[in-house]
Amino acid sequence: MNNDSMVYLAESITYCVHPAAPLADIDQAQVYLDDLLAKPWFSQRWPKVAKKRIQIRAGKTWKWSASTPWDNKITLSPFHLNNLVILHELAHFCAEREIHKDIYHGPEFCGAYLYLMKRMAGAEVERSFRHALKACGVEFTRVL
Numbered sequence: 001m002n003n004d005s006m007v008y009l010a011e012s013i014t015y016c017v018h019p020a021a022p023l024a025d026i027d028q029a030q031v032y033l034d035d036l037l038a039k040p041w042f043s044q045r046w047p048k049v050a051k052k053r054i055q056i057r058a059g060k061t062w063k064w065s066a067s068t069p070w071d072n073k074i075t076l077s078p079f080h081l082n083n084l085v086i087l088h089e090l091a092h093f094c095a096e097r098e099i100h101k102d103i104y105h106g107p108e109f110c111g112a113y114l115y116l117m118k119r120m121a122g123a124e125v126e127r128s129f130r131h132a133l134k135a136c137g138v139e140f141t142r143v144l
């Protein structure tokens, strides 16, 4: 099982080298997500997730963002209006099986997150995050 704090550390290391692309507001975040869900490669890899109407809503706290796949919602902190946090939250939907086992940032989540990064943020970002995960001792599955 992965240690959540080690995944956050690997993220921080990656974000220092590859800053996230900011999104102006919740509406722009929703457009980014809807565009991603409509991509053919996404629906081929995660057909059930692609069929969902995932709604992004503004969080009431600055501290955290969250995904709740059971009601198709992503709650975003105002600090998290950027592309990489949306990829993180969407990866929870792609790895929903782990959530049902009370594993939030497990190997399946990390594998999905890496794949989404590669497709949406580029191979360099994905490579940096993969190396950071390895350096932090975090396991991840390979998503082809």
Ligand SMILES: [Zn+2]
Pocket (backbone or CB within 6 Å): 088, 089, 092, 104, 105
């Ligand atoms: Zn998370």
